[in-house]
Amino acid sequence: MDYIAVVDTMFARVDMGSQVLDELSKCPGYKERFEVIHSSVPGFKDLAVECKRLIENSRCAIAIAIGMAGKAEIDQVCAHEASQGLMMARLLTNTHIIEVFVHEIEEDDPEKLVQLCINRARSHARNAYWMLFEPEELTKRAGQGVRQGADDAGPL
C-alpha cells in the first residue's frame, strides 16, 4: 500500500483539501493500491515541515501541499518563504511534493476564484496520482503548455 499525504491550511478561504481528497478517491486503486493521510496546519509556512513529517514518519510516497496567499504585499513574501520551504522539504526527503497554491490576486471575482481553486486542486491531485502510478501520462504532455486551474496555454 502507498500513502499520499494531503496537507491544507486554516488560512485558505476555499476548502481545497476536500477537493483533493474527493479527486483522489476517484483515482484507480483508491484504498487498494494507495491510501490518503490528511492533516491541517495554521498557515502555508507550516506546510513544508508537516509534509516532511508525513513523508518521513508516516512513509508517504508523495505529498500535496495546499495553500492560499492573501492580497497584502507581505502575503507574497510569505508565499515565497512557504515555497522555499517546500523546495527544501522535497530535496531533504527525495520525494515529490505537489504545490497547490492559489493567490487571491489571481482573480477578483470570488466565484471565479473558487472555481480556479477547485480546478487547480483537482488537476494537481491527478498529477500526484500520475507521478506515483502513471508517469508516462506526464511524459506524453511534456512541453505542451499544460496548466492547472486556468485553461491550458497550449504549445507554441
Next chain:
Amino acid sequence: MDYIAVVDTMFARVDMGSQVLDELSKCPGYKERFEVIHSSVPGFKDLAVECKRLIENSRCAIAIAIGMAGKAEIDQVCAHEASQGLMMARLLTNTHIIEVFVHEIEEDDPEKLVQLCINRARSHARNAYWMLFEPEELTKRAGQGVRQGADDAGPL
C-alpha cells in the same frame, strides 16, 4: 511531560511573550501534560537557532517564535531572513515552529497595534496547543479563512 518553547526578542515593542505564556497557562493540561520553556534573544534573526536549540537540547515538542518588524524598508528584508531561518529550523528538526510576527506597518494606531499583537500572540499560542494535543481542531477549520490578530477573513 511535553515541553513548549517560547522565544521572544528585546527588539519587539510589545511584550507578546507574556501574552503567549499567559494563554498557554490557561490551556488544558498546563503543568500536568505540558510545561513551557521561555527564553529571549536580541532580535528576530536570533529566534531560529534559539528555537532549534530548545527543540534539540531541551526536547521541546513545538516552539513559538515571537518577533516584531520595524518600519524601515531594511526591516522587511530582515523579517524575510528571520522567516527563512525559522523555515530551515523546522525542516532540520522535523518540528513545528509557530511564527508570531507582527509588522509595525500593519497598523498605524499604537493602541490598535498593541491589540493586534495581543490577539495574534494568544491565537497562535492556542494553535500551538492544538497542534500538539488536539489536531482535529485544525482540520475542523481547514479552508475557513482563519486569521490570527485581525478578524477572520472567512470562507468564500
Next chain:
Amino acid sequence: MDYIAVVDTMFARVDMGSQVLDELSKCPGYKERFEVIHSSVPGFKDLAVECKRLIENSRCAIAIAIGMAGKAEIDQVCAHEASQGLMMARLLTNTHIIEVFVHEIEEDDPEKLVQLCINRARSHARNAYWMLFEPEELTKRAGQGVRQGADDAGPL
C-alpha cells in the same frame, strides 16, 4: 556506461526535451559511452527533486533541467524558487545540473521564441556532454562571452 538525466515539464510551451534528446543522440559515444534517462514533471519547481532522484537513485552523472517561465510576475518568483532548488540539488549531490530555462518575456515573437528554445536546449545539451567527456572544450572558451539561445556576446 554513464547516464545523463533529462527532465522537462508539462508547463513549458515548447518541447525542449525532445531537442535535448536529439542533440545528445548526435554526440560521440551515444549508447556506447553514455545513455540518457528522460522523465517529465508538472512544473519547474518539480525539476530539482526529480534531478536529485535520478542522480542518486539512477546514478546519473549529470542532469539537464528544462523549464519555461510564463509571463506573469508571479512566474518570475517561481522561476527563482525553481533555480534555488536546482542550486541546492547540485550542492547536495556534488553533481552538475545544467539549467535550461527560457522566460516567455525574453522574446515577443512566438516563432523567434521557439527558435531561442531550440538553440538554448541544443547548446546546453552539448555543454552537458562537454562537461562529462571533454571539459577542455569549456576551458578553451572561458571568458569569451559564450551564450546559449541568443548570439554569443563575445569577449570585450
Next chain:
Amino acid sequence: MDYIAVVDTMFARVDMGSQVLDELSKCPGYKERFEVIHSSVPGFKDLAVECKRLIENSRCAIAIAIGMAGKAEIDQVCAHEASQGLMMARLLTNTHIIEVFVHEIEEDDPEKLVQLCINRARSHARNAYWMLFEPEELTKRAGQGVRQGADDAGPL
C-alpha cells in the same frame, strides 16, 4: 574557559572589530571565564564560513560577525546574502552568531555614522556576553523595543 569569536572585514569603513574587542575586555570574567579569538576576512560574504570555522574548529561558544554594507543597490543584495549565510551558519552549528551590520545609507553624516557603528558594535558585544553568561538580562528586556546603535524605540 569559553571562547568568543569576533570576525570583521577589510571592506568596512569603520574599525568596529576593535570596538567589540574593547567592550568584551571590560566584561566580567574576561581572560578568566572567557577569551576572544579575532579574525578578519575580505568582505561580509566571507563572515559566515569564518564564524562557522571558529565555532567548529576553535570551539567558540558564540560568534560576533561585523560588516558594513556600501551605498550601491547591489550592496543591499550582498548584505542579504551575507545575512542568509549567517542564518545557515547558526542553524548548522546550533550556536548564536550576533550580526553587527551597519548600512552606509542608515546615516548620511560620516561622524554620526561612525558613532552609530561604535554604539552598535558595543551594544552587541554586550548582548553576546549576556547570551553566554547572563541570559536573564535579555529576558528582563523582552518586548521593550531595545535597539543597538540608535536610541531604543521603547515599549508601546
Next chain:
Amino acid sequence: MDYIAVVDTMFARVDMGSQVLDELSKCPGYKERFEVIHSSVPGFKDLAVECKRLIENSRCAIAIAIGMAGKAEIDQVCAHEASQGLMMARLLTNTHIIEVFVHEIEEDDPEKLVQLCINRARSHARNAYWMLFEPEELTKRAGQGVRQGADDAGPL
C-alpha cells in the same frame, strides 16, 4: 602542498581566470607551497558545485569563483542565485570561496570595465593567498574600507 581552485565561466566577457592564474603565479611559494587547479563551467550558477567538487574531491584548501553578470534584469536574479550557491558551498565545506563577480552595469565604458575586471581578479587572487598563508595581512586592513576593482573607499 596546498591546492587553490580557480573556476571561471564561458559566459564572462573578460578572461579573468587568466588574470587570477597569473597573479597567483607571482605569489611566494607558487609551485612549492601551493599549486593551482583550474576548471571552467558554462555560467556562474555552475560555479558553486564545481568549487565544492574541487574542495572535496581534489582537496583544494580555498577556491576562487569568477563570474560576470550580464545587463538584463534577469541576470541580477541569476547572480543572486549564483551567490547563494557559493554561500552554501562555503558552509557545507567549511572552506573559504572568494567570489570574484563583476556586473556589466558597474561600468559603461568597455575599456574601464575590462580594467575593473583585471583589478578585481588580481586583488582577490592576492586575498585568497593571504587567507591561506598570511591572514595577518587581512587583520591589518580590517575596517579600512578596502575595495577590489575600484579604488579603496578608505576609513571614515
